[in-house]
Amino acid sequence: MSAKPIATTRSATGIPTGRLAVWWLLASEVVIFGGLLGSYIMHRVGHPEWAEAAAHTQVWFGAFNTLVLLTSSFTAVLAHQAAESGQGKKAAKFLVMTMGGALTFLLVKSIEWTIEISHGYTITTNTFWSFYYTAAGLHGLHVIAGAIIMGFIAVDAWRGRELQRVELIGIYWHFVDLVWIFLFPLLYIAK
């Protein structure tokens, strides 16, 4: 299947098909995280004592990771800008920097979880910690998936192929960033 089907090349709405698909993907992601966080908030309102458990989260680790993700979103924008002007190699470099951000985020996260688990706060300690690990874990999986896909796109971009995909992974990456912006205050800061 070398040639793309005619269907793929059409654009009746005027919006590129890939961009449409990513937005629909994000719509389905929004309701997944929406369901999880909605459940968490309802429980949290009914259990004021969870504030005590939340006080044991590592706020500074979370804050540092927020900074890391925001910075990586910035490099994703720079990659998009480079791809728009047809500079595949430059876009690939910025994508690799974004992947570096993802890696840093995951490293910090694993150190943070090690500290928490060694203090005896595991996923079965109580329902707050269950939500904490489930929500952050699901988000972490999105970070991993995003970084892997970004690797493929960076290789293509380096060779000057499929440059429109740099924008698409960027949209996805902003979403991953945005989910964390919700998770951080809800899980770490709310006392």
Place this chain on the structure above:
Amino acid sequence: MVEATAEVWHAQHEVHEHHGPQGVLKYLWSTDHKVISMQYLFTGMFMAVVGGFMAYVFRMQLAFPGSSVPGFGIVSPGEYNSLVTNHGSIMIFWVAMPVLIAAFGNFLIPLMIGADDMVFPRINRLSFQVFFISALVILGSLFVEGGGFGGAWTAYPPLSAKGVYNQTPLGATLWLIGVALEFVAFLLGGINFITTLMNARAPGMKAYDIPMVCWMIVIASILFMLSVGPLIAGAVMLLFDQTLGTGFYDPAMGGDPVLWQHLFWFFGHPEVYVVMLPAIGITIDIVATFARKKLFGYKLMLYTTVATGVLSFFVWAHHQFISGIDPRMANVFMVTTLLISVPIAELMFVIIATLYGGSIRLATPMLWALAFIAEFLIGGVTGIFLGASGADIYFHDTYFVLAHFHYTFFPIAIIGTFAALTYWFPKMFGKMMSDKLGKIHFWGTIIPFNFIFIPLFVLGMGGQHRRIYNYQHFPDLAGADFQRLRIIATVALLVMLAFQLVFFYNFIRSLLRGEKAPKNPWNANTLEWTTESPPPHGNWPPDQMPKVYRGPYEYGRPDRESDFWPQDEPA
């Protein structure tokens, strides 16, 4: 490739019919939307046979408790629970969805909008592969230690969450994984359907020129995508409760079992419309073709469907009237539930108004379409009793509920599928089906169907609880009158299942020896009838892709000699 002329293209396709893998792999590893449609169709048909066999076994146990069921043996209580649970799960997730949405969506959307394939052919293939694995997981779960999951297709915790309660720890987890994989498959497929309809339409095809069945499948996909998320989150939580010992649904650990019911039904009720809309779309297209009359109120219908979709997100708690929710909330959900019958009734009236004054041809597909309207109406009207919280407290979890939703799901999943199959069979396989055998199969299905479920309405009104393995254990429920109704239902089921053999015979005979189908056997207007039967790879020669000049329902116009006006015919 695009510059090739039609002759060159035909010559190429004779020697080299299909690009990509050849031989058996061509069917297993193809990205062609028609092949993927067949994969979904045949997997769905196989699962329907499995689900039908399960229904046969537990209906036999109910009618003749304790006796050995031919082909299965003596049914133990655990097996009974597993059979009813997996019958429900399979019929909805592995029959109704793959056949109505995936098989017909894949086949019809590109053909009806004049495209050569889906916009993401490889994602399409991945969607089927994930779906196929999910089917293997659910079938495998029936044979693991402890047997298949037996906590009902709604999987309420704590029964579903703890192995010590449901006795099927492995079956329960595999069930959950199977359902989750199925969701992934339909999210992938759904994105493809939506973007294909939005972007890949033939030149000239405007929003109101799209055949209704395409709209319906795409609106259903949108509903699915927007409703399934919370259940995916809920399924992850349930999986952790089962395997890691968390307490999301365990009050003793600070969780709440009713949370699952909200997450499940927030998906579960839109899901009813997810499978219903494609069936309605199929009915509309068939009714317009066989009434030879323009669809009454295209825009009305489209906007009504959108309204139904929006409303369907606000009715879910009518499943929890007796789960201890606040009575004020129950009132709100009662109002929204009764409200949603308004747009549905409107859809029915639009179809009936299309029939009015038409020159109706009662071919087999039309019979199925008309039966859909008649039987679905019974399902809809009985739903009003259940939507009213006062009546629901009495009817909850009785056979009345069961009969009600079978009067909706059977028309959707079975009647809708047969309508579509008999209508598009010539296009899918290039052969005509026997109309006579089709009509025998039709009456042999519709009459017993009513004999199965009308007795169950009566049983439900008699207060019969629906999850009982053997009524002899409950002397006041096991009266001879009640038992007689159960036997009528079971015998009717046996008759109906026997008549399905006529369908399979007709299907295989038509494939092998059927009369060759012309391009447009029903004189229909939509684009799929402008190409060969069956359509070649790519659907049309690349330089002859259709253009669209008008809407899909221009039948019986007085200013024209022929009573139809194909969408691609220049004015």
